[in-house]
Amino acid sequence: MMNTTKQYNSNFNVLSNLRYDIPAGIAVFLVAVPLCLGIAMASGAPLFSGLIAGIMGGIVAPLISRSALGVSGPAAGLAVIVLTAIQDLGFETFLLAVVVAGIFQVGMGIAKAGIIGYFFPSSVISGMLAGIGIIIFIKQIPHALGYDRDYEGDLSFFQDDGFNTFTELAHILNYITPGAVIVAIASLLILFLWELPVMKKNRIFKLLPGSLIAVLTGILISQVFPVFFPEMALATEHLVSIPVAENSADLMSQFTFPDFSQFNNPQVYLTALTLAIVASLETLLCVEAADKLDADKRVTPTNRELIAQGFANSASGLIGGLPVTQVIVRSSANIQAGAKTKAAAFVHGLLLLISVMLIPALLNLIPLACLAAILFVVGYKLAKPALFIKMYKTGMYHFIPFIVTILGLVFTNLLLGIGIGLVIALVCVLLENYKVAGYYHEEHEDKTIILRLSEQVSFLNKANILQTLDRIPDHSKVVIDASDSRYIDYDVYEIINDFKAEAKRKDIELQVINLNGYGTMEPVR
Incomplete structure (x- = not known):
């Protein structure tokens, strides 16, 4: 009964918490922009399709979901599946599969399939969070140093350019951009200052999120460089890149619609089923992780979440967007930014919509190094040394799956890493039950x-x-x-x-x- 109360009270008092949720929504929006673009590029899809998925995940999902702090959008974990599907089906037919996948997810929610998420051990969930934090941190190092040739959102160890996570770091030493390094350091200093207790007590600094000030500072520095220090100026590749529509007709031309003539194509339904299962699994894992990070320990109704994700996916596919899941990178950034209710996720989606329609040129002034600094902080908070100490004290049967899950995520990818961690967790359960007799x-x-x-x-x-x-x-x-x-x-x-x-x-x-x-x-x- 207590959990039910937490579930249904998780999103009330939205208006009274807007002073927390609006700044958090802005912070998540700033993180989401390059991720949406990067995941679209990784998926072999038009860049605009990633933004559509971010908008639908931010606006449609929160209206139905009862997840207080989860944020939805295009997911890096689906990039390989999407890339293959687009190559096999063509983009318009693929969009039809996304619409059908959403319908499948709604059916899964009605069938109460959301309970699957409760069978993942806490050691694996904690390992997933820490692993994601480490990956976020490592993957942002190139952008902080000014090497922006790789897309955002590439969370796999082995990459399409022939490098892996660690050889990439050695490779970028030949391409350091001093201007980007200065922007990253300045942004980190601001974010560090905003974390100091004395700053948190000041009412003015409470109203102004550190991430927003860091972004404004980054834009200011990048605009000063060409005037006073031309040799430090940042090139276009070092900045956010949103497609700019010259007029409303140009904007409308960027939308793509599903090819409904392929309704009888069995490959559409096979692709849709694959997308629905993988997207649902990623969502349920993220729900578990986000609930663990929630200071109020609210519980998200998982069946309702699957229904919300299904509607968001169908809406995204109908107008040319990528598949949507609840995403731990955005959700953790949302929580770290101080969000209180799902209004923050909605604000992030609304800002994506407004920016695409009205101010794409302004957003294209944001240095990627500045966003990298914000994600450095998010990654560190997810993988704090204190977490490793806490997990070690719980005993080897919890610590080993925790570490293995982290290594699995870092050296493979999200789903495979979680699968490896889950197998090791089950082995540890067997050993624990064998050793501690009944x-x-x-x-x-x-x-x-x-x-x-x-x-x-x-x-x-x-x-x-x-x-x-x-x-x-x-x-x-x-x-x-x-x-x-x-x-x-x-x-x-x-x-x-x-x-x-x-x-x-x-x-x-x-x-x-x-x-x-x-x-x-x-x-x-």
Whole structure:
């Protein structure tokens, strides 16, 4: 009942929290612009399609979703699938698959498929957050140094240009742009100052988000360079690049519509199903991660979220946009910027729409180095050293999946890294259950050995119970007490019954208490 209250109260008081949500929405908007463009480029799609996906994820999804802090948009994790689909189907037919994928997601939400997200261990979710933080940090180093030839949003270890995450860092040393470095350092200094306690207490600085001041400073510096320091001037490739429409007709020409004549093409439905499953999985993982980061510990209704994402996907596909998911990069930036309700996500979507229609030229003045500085802070907060210490203290069975998930994300990609972490987490669960037996034994003064079975006795406890019974010496007194057990696996039940025959042979005085049966512990008839 408590969780239900948190779910349905998660987004009330929107108006009273606008002083937090508007600055947060601005911060996320600034982060989202290059990501939308970069993911579109990575997907082999028109740049404008990435912006459409960002707008639909920011405006449509929050209207239906009850996620307080999640932010939706185009996802890097889908880039490979989208690239292949566009090559195989053509862009207009691919858009039809996006529309159908949205319909599939709505059906999944109605069918209550959102529960899948609850089966991911917290160690894997924490590892995903930390891994994303490390990747964000590393991937922004080239932009901070002025090497902007690669697109934003390339989160895979191996890249299309023949480099990987680490060889890329060595390669960029030959292409350092001093002007970009100065912009990045100035932006970082502002962001650092805004984090100081003395600044947080000042009302004026509370109203002005550090990310916005950093962006304005970056624009100012980049405009000063050509006038006073021409050798430091930033080239076009070092700046945000949004398509600029000369008039309303030019703007409308950038929209593309699905090819509905391909409705009978089975490849459309196969692609749509793939997109729906992968996008839903990414969304559910992001929901779990965002809820963990929420200071108020609000719980997002996952089935409702799938429905919201489905409507956003269909809306995006109908006007030429890429697939949409809830995205951890934007969501974490939103949380770190101080968002309180889903109004922040809506503000970010609204700003994307306004910027595309009215001020694309102004946004094209923002240096990518400035945005890199903002993402440095986001990445650091996701992968703080304190998190590693906390996870280490929880024990090896939680720490190992946490570390493996991070390594998986850094050296492969998002979905594969999470899959590797999940497998290791399951192995650790098996080892933990094997090592920590589902029972304990006591040896009394009269040398009576008491084996008291725990509440849940699964097949994982089979080996330990069998070994313990084998070690009991001849002529002993043994009591096996199942009074506290609500569930006993059949394998364990069979071992105990077999031990009755062995006890007679070893002259063991055996008493079995309340072992009624196996499974639900109903008496065996």
